[in-house]
Amino acid sequence: MRSGEIRAAALELFARHGYEATTMADIGAAVGIRGPSLYKHVKSKQDLLAQVMTETMGELLAAHHTAVATTTDPVERLRRATEAHVRYHARHRLEAFVGNREIRSLTEPSLGRLLAMRAEYETCFRDLVNAGITANRFHVTSARLTSYAILDLGMGVAAWYREDGELSEDAVTWQYGEFALRLAGA
């Protein structure tokens, strides 16, 4: 579909040159659409950035809910949520990169919507940590910092992971799931 192709090209260009340095003409050239015809498919460069970023957060939230629905055990829930988080970041490095670096380029109302989705995602992890504390399975002094630290791990993976590197996606995912449990004092 045309608009998916345009979004993919925009993501690539935003990642390579930055949002500000990318023009609609660059995006058009990348998908072979010249001049104003591009505007039949997308409203604006800002709209493309908003689409890319909210789509990413939507996928991440969906992956999270799928992961935690597979068990009721609080320790396993945090493990699977972290595995889903890390795996998504290993597979969507450009999205993570653009998401982090271009948050300042997003304007309202998209910025507010995106920040709300991020807060919701962080709250999911904090709730998992708190559930484990209540069940006397986790031991931490700050559920908030624990959830931050676990989320930080995923961002880190997006920054350094390479498909052709020494470590496989599975190895990183399982190890980081284990790390999350260590952080939570399981």
Next chain:
Amino acid sequence: MRSGEIRAAALELFARHGYEATTMADIGAAVGIRGPSLYKHVKSKQDLLAQVMTETMGELLAAHHTAVATTTDPVERLRRATEAHVRYHARHRLEAFVGNREIRSLTEPSLGRLLAMRAEYETCFRDLVNAGITANRFHVTSARLTSYAILDLGMGVAAWYREDGELSEDAVTWQYGEFALRLAGA
């Protein structure tokens, strides 16, 4: 000093607009130097980026060596190295941000030099983890992933930490030092 001022202005502009979208004229305007006079102080925009990035890694390495020199205990060494890492990132968020996002904008020979400094820094952490394993104080399956995870925590702090936030720099620093020991299975 003039060149320090120019570097600070460049850092601010690179962080706000990205390296590509920033011009030497923008940097000149930010410090009140017009036209070609700026070139009396700096060689090029690329040179400014290289200076900012290598200076940051140099400071981080120096902070690390200071931290580990204060004790010979492998557990305390990892704790203090992590504390130095996290504190630096809490205080130098723009540098961390630009360092991560503009690594692709750096050209040789600066790129090679910077990547070597980063590898050296990562090796420092891996060596600390390995020293703790040898001393039977740490328990991990991969010293490499453990060092990656600890470094990821610092990058994360640079992304979310705010001076006016709920959590103080000390609270974050001490908690993350503790997290590093948990990751290492101390």
